[in-house]
Amino acid sequence: MSTPDRETVTGLPPGIAAAREELTPMLSQYADLCAAHEDALVLFQVGDFYEAFCEAAETVARVCEVTLTERTDSTGEYPMAGIPIDNAAPYLDTLLDAGYRVALGDQVEDAEQASGLVDRAVTEVITPGTVVEDDLLESGTTNYVAALASGSAEETTSHDEPDPTLGLAAVDVSTGECLVTAGDPDTVIGELDRVAPAELIVGPDAAAFAPSDAAGNWERHEYDPEAFDRRAARDRLEPYVSAPERRFEYDAELRAAGAVLAYAEYTQGDDGPLEYVSRVRRYDPRDGLRLDAAAQRSLELFENRGLGASDTLFDVLNETNCALGRRRLERWLRRPLVDADAIRSRHDAVGELADRTLAREGIADALSTAYDLERLIGRVSRGRADARDLRSLHATLDMVPELKATLSEAATDATDTAGASGNSLPRTDHLTNLRDRLDELGEIRELIDDAIAADPPQEITDGGVIRDGFDRDLDELRATEREGREWVAELEASERDRTGIDSLSVGHTQVHGYYIEVTDANLDRVPDDYHRRQTLKNSERYYTPELKEREEEILGAAERADALEYELFVEVRDRVAEETERIQALADALADLDVLASLAAVAVANDYVRPEVTEDPDAGIRIEGGRHPVVERTEDAFVPNDADLPRGSVAVITGPNMSGKSTYMRQVALAVVLAQTGSFVPAQAARLPVLSRLFTRVGASDDIAGGQSTFMREMSELTEILHDAGSDSLVLLDEVGRGTATTDGRAIARAAAEFVHDELGATTLFATHYHELTDLAAERERAFNLHFSATREDGDVTFLHRVVRGASSSSYGVEVAELAGVPAPVVDRSRELVAVDEGESDSAAGGSAVGGDDADSTDADSHDDDAPGDVDDALGVDDAPDVDDASLREFLTEETEGDERADPSLTDASGGGSSAGDSPESTADIPPDVATILRDLDLARTTPMEALNTLSDLQDRLAHDD
Numbered sequence: 001m002s003t004p005d006r007e008t009v010t011g012l013p014p015g016i017a018a019a020r021e022e023l024t025p026m027l028s029q030y031a032d033l034c035a036a037h038e039d040a041l042v043l044f045q046v047g048d049f050y051e052a053f054c055e056a057a058e059t060v061a062r063v064c065e066v067t068l069t070e071r072t073d074s075t076g077e078y079p080m081a082g083i084p085i086d087n088a089a090p091y092l093d094t095l096l097d098a099g100y101r102v103a104l105g106d107q108v109e110d111a112e113q114a115s116g117l118v119d120r121a122v123t124e125v126i127t128p129g130t131v132v133e134d135d136l137l138e139s140g141t142t143n144y145v146a147a148l149a150s151g152s153a154e155e156t157t158s159h160d161e162p163d164p165t166l167g168l169a170a171v172d173v174s175t176g177e178c179l180v181t182a183g184d185p186d187t188v189i190g191e192l193d194r195v196a197p198a199e200l201i202v203g204p205d206a207a208a209f210a211p212s213d214a215a216g217n218w219e220r221h222e223y224d225p226e227a228f229d230r231r232a233a234r235d236r237l238e239p240y241v242s243a244p245e246r247r248f249e250y251d252a253e254l255r256a257a258g259a260v261l262a263y264a265e266y267t268q269g270d271d272g273p274l275e276y277v278s279r280v281r282r283y284d285p286r287d288g289l290r291l292d293a294a295a296q297r298s299l300e301l302f303e304n305r306g307l308g309a310s311d312t313l314f315d316v317l318n319e320t321n322c323a324l325g326r327r328r329l330e331r332w333l334r335r336p337l338v339d340a341d342a343i344r345s346r347h348d349a350v351g352e353l354a355d356r357t358l359a360r361e362g363i364a365d366a367l368s369t370a371y372d373l374e375r376l377i378g379r380v381s382r383g384r385a386d387a388r389d390l391r392s393l394h395a396t397l398d399m400v401p402e403l404k405a406t407l408s409e410a411a412t413d414a415t416d417t418a419g420a421s422g423n424s425l426p427r428t429d430h431l432t433n434l435r436d437r438l439d440e441l442g443e444i445r446e447l448i449d450d451a452i453a454a455d456p457p458q459e460i461t462d463g464g465v466i467r468d469g470f471d472r473d474l475d476e477l478r479a480t481e482r483e484g485r486e487w488v489a490e491l492e493a494s495e496r497d498r499t500g501i502d503s504l505s506v507g508h509t510q511v512h513g514y515y516i517e518v519t520d521a522n523l524d525r526v527p528d529d530y531h532r533r534q535t536l537k538n539s540e541r542y543y544t545p546e547l548k549e550r551e552e553e554i555l556g557a558a559e560r561a562d563a564l565e566y567e568l569f570v571e572v573r574d575r576v577a578e579e580t581e582r583i584q585a586l587a588d589a590l591a592d593l594d595v596l597a598s599l600a601a602v603a604v605a606n607d608y609v610r611p612e613v614t615e616d617p618d619a620g621i622r623i624e625g626g627r628h629p630v631v632e633r634t635e636d637a638f639v640p641n642d643a644d645l646p647r648g649s650v651a652v653i654t655g656p657n658m659s660g661k662s663t664y665m666r667q668v669a670l671a672v673v674l675a676q677t678g679s680f681v682p683a684q685a686a687r688l689p690v691l692s693r694l695f696t697r698v699g700a701s702d703d704i705a706g707g708q709s710t711f712m713r714e715m716s717e718l719t720e721i722l723h724d725a726g727s728d729s730l731v732l733l734d735e736v737g738r739g740t741a742t743t744d745g746r747a748i749a750r751a752a753a754e755f756v757h758d759e760l761g762a763t764t765l766f767a768t769h770y771h772e773l774t775d776l777a778a779e780r781e782r783a784f785n786l787h788f789s790a791t792r793e794d795g796d797v798t799f800l801h802r803v804v805r806g807a808s809s810s811s812y813g814v815e816v817a818e819l820a821g822v823p824a825p826v827v828d829r830s831r832e833l834v835a836v837d838e839g840e841s842d843s844a845a846g847g848s849a850v851g852g853d854d855a856d857s858t859d860a861d862s863h864d865d866d867a868p869g870d871v872d873d874a875l876g877v878d879d880a881p882d883v884d885d886a887s888l889r890e891f892l893t894e895e896t897e898g899d900e901r902a903d904p905s906l907t908d909a910s911g912g913g914s915s916a917g918d919s920p921e922s923t924a925d926i927p928p929d930v931a932t933i934l935r936d937l938d939l940a941r942t943t944p945m946e947a948l949n950t951l952s953d954l955q956d957r958l959a960h961d962d
């Protein structure tokens with residue numbers, strides 16, 4: 001969202017301010033509304049248009065591309081621009097997109113009834129986080145406005161612990177959902193990423209913590225400090241939750257919640273508490289698998305930069321049938337569970353629905369007729385619902401009994417014997433419980449059906465909304481109107497008879513009402529009781545006293561009927577509003593059911609398997625034949641891969657570019673996310689622990705978000721991982737260190753891998769092109785190597801996309817460049833340079849006992865006789881390394897240690913073959929630390945003095961070792 005120059009266009013336009021003393025009453029009213037809404041662009045209703053004046057008009061004209069006109073009145077000329085009220089949505093959307101908040105100054109009094117100036121008031125301030133108009137909201141999404149407040153120790157309320165620093169509250173004004181949490185700044189800012197509000201308001205003391213707009217997608221601004229005041233916040237919360245200070249443990253959350261509700265009320269026209277915000281839910285971020293924004297992005301849960309925008313995990317899983325389910329799926333996926341029983345319970349339900357095709361399809365059919373009850377009830381409760389909304393509510397309620405029956409039938413269409421027993425309950429507790437939560441709300445359904453016309457008009461003030469037979473008075477008024485009209489309809493024939501004028505006609509105009517028309521040629525036959533109403537060119541129009549009386553009767557009855565209908569409608573709407581909480585609870589159950597049915601449909605369609613979930617704190621990740629749920633949809637022949645990652649292990653993954661390293665790492669992480677969300681996983685079998693946190697750090701250029709991709713960012717993400725990850729975490733490190741010079745990058749990668757292994761004990765997948773990192777397997781107990789290989793035949797590279805034990809041999813960087821279409825001269829020249837480099841490194845390393853740092857030649861799986869270094873391995877030809885199925889099977893059945901012992905490269909730290917083909921024994925005598933120092937010494941950047949010092953240091957080390 002771009003930031004407009006709000007100085008001149010929000011609040012009171014300078015041109016109006018300058019003329020303030022002499023404005024007409026109407027512009028003066030405009031000026032008052034502007035002055036009261038300094039942070040908004042005021043649109044002022046004048047008849048059928050929303051108008052803005054002076055500088056604000058210039059903005060509206062420019063942003064909305066509407067004509068700038070001029071208003072002239074007794075006090076001067078003012079630029080003016082307007083948008084039509086009955087088609088305002090696209091213009092409001094454009095203004096929101098351009099970063100404006102818009103205050104709607106509506107006429108709140110009937111212009112015809114008003115004596116003098118029509119009363120106007122701001123009925124709504126439309127902001128990115130608080131829009132409620134369906135036209136401006138995407139269906140099935142959440143739209144939060146969030147508030148951030150910081151607590152201070154002195155204000156600590158009911159406990160002795162020091163206050164955590166930040167409180168976060170978010171409310172979806174369209175549905176009434178309200179979330180509140182508190183914690184240390186890192187946790188809460190991570191949570192903010194997850195909630196992903198459209199708008200963030202910050203308290204006076206929290207500004208320093210709040211991430212800037214550039215980091216997130218929300219519009220951030222400060223809001224009235226008084227709303228964040230503890231007492232004010234407490235008072236604000238009172239109508240929403242009883243005893244707020246007891247409900248909220250920390251000041252920071254109480255103040256954030258109070259402020260966000262104050263802001264929400266302000267945007268809804270300051271009409272007092274928003275009654276449909278009945279679910280203020282306080283939660284602990286640790287209650288869900290923590291996925292920060294970086295993880296959400298790099299796992300492409302909701303956004304995909306590489307493939308089409310819709311190729312995301314969400315998109316794969318989204319077979320939901322209604323907006324409620326879509327919104328719920330997003331919520332589940334943003335916050336996977338960490339409670340093993342709750343996870344298994346969802347798996348039970350998904351399994352049952354997957355088994356029972358008929359029931360699943362019946363549920364999908366029923367839910368596809370459900371409207372967005374959460375937003376509907378929001379409108380009902382705000383008094384903004386029209387008759388069509390109530391009919392939509394009715395249609396949804398109407399489907400519930402059938403849905404319940406289908407759910408019970410779930411037990412009888414099973415292929416297994418348990419289901420065939422005729423038991424009329426669902427098989428699993430989860431679905432039984434869900435069925436019980438499906439409140440039929442029969443009385444509300446009947447009320448709406450009795451009261452509201454089947455196909456009512458949108459306007460609720462013009463009649464036609466209430467059904468015949470619902471209210472006796474209304475029926476009588478309608479009968480009067482109908483009889484009157486019938487009488488008029490017959491009048492023409494009877495008057496022709498009476499007067500003998502065959503051309504006599506009876507008609508009606510809006511202005512003059514009913515008339516009897518006689519042409520000039522017949523005027524002599526007009527009876528005495530005809531009174532002249534209007535003279536036309538060739539005729540005269542008349543009325544009779546009886547016609548006038550009937551007309552008044554008809555009009556009076558119609559007017560009173562309209563008013564009565566409106567009253568009755570509001571009564572029905574208020575009655576429905578009384579059941580807000582029950583309707584919200586029903587919406588909740590429908591949403592859950594839709595997601596579970598969707599997950600089941602996806603599992604069946606894509607051949608997912610139920611993962612075994614274990615609470616064993618030492619259990620690692622074991623996946624057989626795992627696939628990447630998104631990539632498998634676009635790859636014709638996706639190659640499944642196994643994963644066996646003991647708890648706390650570090651798998652160093654090497655392999656050529658494009659061989660599938662990133663895909664593999666992500667598919668492992670996605671299996672964890674899917675399983676903990678309640679979904680089955682794309683694999684043949686899986687046994688997964690319940691993890692608490694998932695971290696990812698992917699290479700800089702893989703993660704370009706709005707030009708933010710820098711080495712600095714890479715390092716700050718790494719920092720977060722190194723601070724926070726633990727044995728309950730899964731960490732993906734993809735080419736860490738790539739964003740800087742090779743020497744530094746390699747050093748950082750190595751040090752980070754060691755730290756993760758030694759200090760954190762986090763289960764880690766580390767993809768790298770730094771082959772030196774494969775040494776880690778020999779040096780660290782829980783580290784091991786995996787690699788992807790490729791074959792080359794007649795110069796063509798084929799990627800096998802198959803993971804195998806051991807380290808890789810080749811990068812095929814030049815080949816990948818060629819595949820990508822890099823012009824032949826550049827490719828050829830690259831080959832030459834690689835060859836030169838290789839030659840140089842060969843001669844530089846020739847005879848050196850320490851040149852053999854390369855893990856490739858230690859690789860039991862590699863058939864490579866070449867001597868690739870870190871840059872020079874592109875041509876180290878890996879002639880079709882055999883990947884036999886037996887080794888793949890071993891992969892899952894052998895213990896890691898046993899496996900490593902079987903792999904000579906993993907038992908002998910010094911076994912790395914030198915790039916010059918030196919004997920391994922010659923390097924075996926060199927202590928590893930000396931070898932590391934020598935290897936990492938960047939001669940191009942070393943001064944003679946530094947070289948001497950380094951040599952002296954090495955000598956000391958050797959002497960010490962001796």
Ligand SMILES: Nc1ncnc2c1ncn2[C@@H]1O[C@H](COP(=O)(O)OP(=O)(O)OP(=O)(O)O)[C@@H](O)[C@H]1O
Nearest residue numbers: 635637638639656657658659660661662663664801
């Ligand atoms: N298991 C698989 N089966 C089939 N195709 C795959 C598989 N894994 C990856 N691919 C395809 O290979 C391509 C490269 O995969 P990926 O990005 O994972 O490679 P990489 O080794 O991480 O590459 P780089 O080192 O260049 O980042 C992807 O476009 C993907 O479609």
